[in-house]
Amino acid sequence: MAQIVLDQVTKMFPVAGQVREPRPIVDALDLTVEDGEFLVLVGPSGCGKTTSLRMVAGLESASSGRILFDDRDVTDLPARDRNVAFVFQDFALYPHLTVGANIGFPLRMAGVAPGIAEARVNRVAAMLRIDDQLGKRPRQLSSGQRQRVAMGRAVVRDPDVFLMDEPLSNLDAMLRVEVRAEISSLQRRLGRTTIYVTHDGEEAMTMGHRVAVMRGGVLQQCGTPDELYTSPSNCFVAGFVGTPQMNFVAGQLWCDERWQVVFGQVRMTLPDTVVARHPRLARQEGSVVVVGFRPEDVLVDPQASEIEAFDVQVSEVQRLGKEVRVLFPAPVHGFGVGEIDDLDTLTHKVGRSGELMATISPPRPVAVGDQLRLRVQPEAVHLFDALGRAL
Amino acid sequence: MSTSVAPPLRRPRSRVRPPSRSRVRLRRAALGRAALVLVALGYAAPLVYFVLGSFKRDEDVIDGLRGFLPVDLTFDNYIQLVTTTLNSESSGYLWRFFLTSFTVTGIVVGGGLVVNSMVAYALARLEWKGRDAVLMGVLALAIIPFEAIAIPLYYMLHDNPHKIIIQALPFIANSFSIYLFYSFFVGLPKAIDEAARIDGAGPWRIFVLIIVPMSKPVYATVAILTFLTTWGQYLWPLLVVPPDQNGAQPLPTALGYFTGVNPTQLLGQRLAFGVLMVAPIVVVYLFFQRWFIASVATSGLKG
Numbered sequence: 001m002a003q004i005v006l007d008q009v010t011k012m013f014p015v016a017g018q019v020r021e022p023r024p025i026v027d028a029l030d031l032t033v034e035d036g037e038f039l040v041l042v043g044p045s046g047c048g049k050t051t052s053l054r055m056v057a058g059l060e061s062a063s064s065g066r067i068l069f070d071d072r073d074v075t076d077l078p079a080r081d082r083n084v085a086f087v088f089q090d091f092a093l094y095p096h097l098t099v100g101a102n103i104g105f106p107l108r109m110a111g112v113a114p115g116i117a118e119a120r121v122n123r124v125a126a127m128l129r130i131d132d133q134l135g136k137r138p139r140q141l142s143s144g145q146r147q148r149v150a151m152g153r154a155v156v157r158d159p160d161v162f163l164m165d166e167p168l169s170n171l172d173a174m175l176r177v178e179v180r181a182e183i184s185s186l187q188r189r190l191g192r193t194t195i196y197v198t199h200d201g202e203e204a205m206t207m208g209h210r211v212a213v214m215r216g217g218v219l220q221q222c223g224t225p226d227e228l229y230t231s232p233s234n235c236f237v238a239g240f241v242g243t244p245q246m247n248f249v250a251g252q253l254w255c256d257e258r259w260q261v262v263f264g265q266v267r268m269t270l271p272d273t274v275v276a277r278h279p280r281l282a283r284q285e286g287s288v289v290v291v292g293f294r295p296e297d298v299l300v301d302p303q304a305s306e307i308e309a310f311d312v313q314v315s316e317v318q319r320l321g322k323e324v325r326v327l328f329p330a331p332v333h334g335f336g337v338g339e340i341d342d343l344d345t346l347t348h349k350v351g352r353s354g355e356l357m358a359t360i361s362p363p364r365p366v367a368v369g370d371q372l373r374l375r376v377q378p379e380a381v382h383l384f385d386a387l388g389r390a391l
Numbered sequence: 392m393s394t395s396v397a398p399p400l401r402r403p404r405s406r407v408r409p410p411s412r413s414r415v416r417l418r419r420a421a422l423g424r425a426a427l428v429l430v431a432l433g434y435a436a437p438l439v440y441f442v443l444g445s446f447k448r449d450e451d452v453i454d455g456l457r458g459f460l461p462v463d464l465t466f467d468n469y470i471q472l473v474t475t476t477l478n479s480e481s482s483g484y485l486w487r488f489f490l491t492s493f494t495v496t497g498i499v500v501g502g503g504l505v506v507n508s509m510v511a512y513a514l515a516r517l518e519w520k521g522r523d524a525v526l527m528g529v530l531a532l533a534i535i536p537f538e539a540i541a542i543p544l545y546y547m548l549h550d551n552p553h554k555i556i557i558q559a560l561p562f563i564a565n566s567f568s569i570y571l572f573y574s575f576f577v578g579l580p581k582a583i584d585e586a587a588r589i590d591g592a593g594p595w596r597i598f599v600l601i602i603v604p605m606s607k608p609v610y611a612t613v614a615i616l617t618f619l620t621t622w623g624q625y626l627w628p629l630l631v632v633p634p635d636q637n638g639a640q641p642l643p644t645a646l647g648y649f650t651g652v653n654p655t656q657l658l659g660q661r662l663a664f665g666v667l668m669v670a671p672i673v674v675v676y677l678f679f680q681r682w683f684i685a686s687v688a689t690s691g692l693k694g
Binding site: 090 | 580582586587591592593596601604605
């Protein structure tokens, strides 16, 4: 049982023999994981999430800053003295040992008597439903079973902290959803502090009590999945959380009696809830802002007036059964166009140059080339300044 | 019809085709084959002569081309070799030289596996200051031939009375073996070490319990290569083991000393000696090769 505190933890990327300045791969990370909490570290590859996890594990040393387990400074403690368990992306099972010996290895290292160790291995194997596989070698197992063995090896020692580095990325899609639920329920049952690293936003949202979004070595936001969804702190988090991704367009803020945001020909009056959600709104009057809205908050509304809707031509249709996703060229500057300072670097997906998406649910027949009149629900609008920070 | 089921592997010879063309082609192919066979015979001849000669009386060995024919064979040479002390300046039974060779080779192979794999582990899997420089140094040593350091080594060791140890000592640490171990260890997934570190193992236990069992193929490779080079050592034992010390003579020098200096003497016995000397190499090679292939095939790592 432990609370984990990361205090200004920084990791400089070693650039051996190069003139270039060493750059931080993790930059002054402040993070507290409460006792028994399931925290998910999420971000695109290279954002420093795995490095952060490895520093907590003691596999990587911190260049500066402190790591505390329950007020105990473990920054310079070797991995084996931290009582953490680590589940590796490719499982890292010992190929020459049987499943039973793999699970029992930490106990063997700790000098647990063979009889007691065997009993514990059997109990853990039964819990993970691999008790009939104990005599096999890892290569004889399916990837799902290997994943369980890796979990078993982590659980058997009864560690204070679980650290998992993308443990599901080597499983196929069907299995992933199943094991995801298993890990969640295991963590609930054992009640151990857990840090879970993934690049999959959906995985993060479904599993974590809290989710910490990282980018370029910097923590962007840490909060419950609901918090991240309803009030993302910047464009990056907004774009990362929720599938399909949020749409971004350039707009301008006006205030005559009521706050309004203008993008293209649309002049949208902001409801009080939106104004309340954006405390920095007042300082941005007249300036260019980024307007974000999720595809599911775009409605097809032929009756809408011209001032609250925009007409688009459908460029692509994706049918998912329960809903239809349509892509269309942005009627104003969509994100990625580069008109707004730093926006294309702040939002992590640059590929969708200027195309926006709307989700039509329940589905209705739509074809490429159709003309649609679309209206954005004003209550669901997110506003960001030109640097991508939430207003 | 059953013949129509099996597809013909060769194009059926057509009688319609003008015979001259195919005949030219055939003749050319035959000539090519003949040339290849000739070259192969050239290479095989000494081996055939060597093995057959060991079963012949001295005068039959050098009896012109008859030396290549398996006639007048006898086991006398082998019986002589095994049962009597060998003649000339000193004497000793054959099994003693075998014992010496096996002891020296055993020390070099066994010691080499331990020492070189440990060095390679430190170079490949541990992090320490100056590691890269040491690695470069070790690899650079591989280009120095033994002959270059034979004389200084001789001055350092020749008056040491432990002749068996001296024969083995300079060859235990071997940069080429280190290189072989190094390149294998470097290729093992790093996450395995890290998993073991998390599980509570230190560098020593990671090596013994994880790395070594995963590296059987490279241990086999290094063992067989070390065996081959050590078994045939001639120059070094010639330098450090005086002719009168029978107990410390390995097979190659023993062959020289104990069949005498006159090259026309004991021809059949020399060849038989040679065959016996080579036999363990063949046995070891065949044995290890099978094991070696099996171990490589089964060590499908990943996950």
